[in-house]
Amino acid sequence: MKKLVYLLPLVLFFACQSPQRPDDFKAPYYDLKGYIDAQIIDLNRTKPLVRKDAIVNEENETLITQKIDWSKELELFVQADINKPAFTQSYFVDTLSTRTISYRLRKGENLPVQYMEVITDAQGKLEKIKATLLDKNYLFESERILTLESKNGRLSAYQIEGFQQLFMGEPKPFKVTAIVQ
Template structure:
């Protein structure tokens, strides 16, 4: 009888009210949250974008309002460092109250995002500028991408992306380096 009462007591105590698990507070600035919000805003607003691409010496200019914003801003989502595994991977500097600088610690050299800087607007506390350096290296392939995203006040969307730029290179071992630069202005 005693074992039965013990099991019953254990079972009943396990049925207590559960407390909802909350996600841990981000350690670093929430770049992904900002970019995802902007993707939603841009998909609704459908602004015209003037884009210039320079890939391996060839230039292409384009003006369009038909853009898959999730695909267009995918590299900026890749610059997100708010992942549980990265909680102690970056050195944090605050040169002033409106700037966050994150630099990859030397012991974490395998991570793609090497540096990330966010400058905030003094009034809105929203990003004015996001810069990131992404680097991938392995025995067969090397890639480096510099990302810039600038935001500001906009009469249609309130606060939003004004322009962005991605430049860098990709190189396969034993092949020439392919350089690229894509710059876009949201009108």
Template sequence: MRNYSLVLFGSMILALAACEQPVPRSTAATDDYYNVTAYIQYEKQRLQRKQPAVLKSVTTENEPTETIQADSLNWDEELTVFEEADISKPTLREYYTREEQELPDGSTAVTYTKKKDAEAPVEYLHLQLSPEKKVQYLEATLLDQNLLFYSKRKAILEASPQSGRLESYKVEGVQKLIFGDSLHYSIQANL
């Protein structure tokens, strides 16, 4: 009977151990990739509430530059291109090489470059983060290409070094349909 009790007790211990929560994996791999989408969504919400005055210039090929001062913009549309530059998703990580450099002011420069033959829309992403890990500068090159359409965009965002709040952004690009002319454009906005 005593052996039966020991076997029963041992089985209960093993059963409890099997139900124990697994130890979470190290987050070091995820720390290597800044969540650009979370940052941009936060800025979209903040700017949508605040609606700061914006000086915005748009230039298209063969047209004069149009500059407007806007008191209200649809920030969801304005900043979408920067969300597209997010490579923190686990399925994209294997497509990039990562280089990190600590700068003299204590900030960190991180550059992600797409590996040759990788199927990913972001060719290049460069971030400069403050010592508190707030965005100071973001630059991305995005490429979208298929049989009918070609689009290449360079997007640059500058933020306050202290707060990480967006101060200006610029998007330069080219679009081309296979049976049409290419269109070069540039958008510059300062808050």
């Protein structure tokens, strides 16, 4: 019985340890989250001037500012990252050219990112990413088309376009375009 008292805390300690991703996990897809995280650090440091144009329900608004919470601003792009161990067999990978790779969701998979296209320059630096996200359930449906452009490895523009629709309503289209100077 005395041995059990010493053994129980040890078993509980190891049972509560969370499994870690293996160090040898090779990312199968483009590391969008890594790119966005690096951009957030750079943009928070440099505080560039940004022009944002938003259209929501046919109402236009323009904002020119340097005060942007980049983590919140680019959160949807982080959510579009498909480079997760659980998704390794979820996408078809098509190499369209030496500079363009597309990822298409396999039939039967139920993930928000339906399609992603990554375009790089001759040196392998990101030029453009385009992704289509779809969320649908019995209460609502939304589609978002994300576009991100980069020059010399730095974020230069992004756009989020799509719609949201509640089950008893009309689609509400929106479009946000930002130019980073």
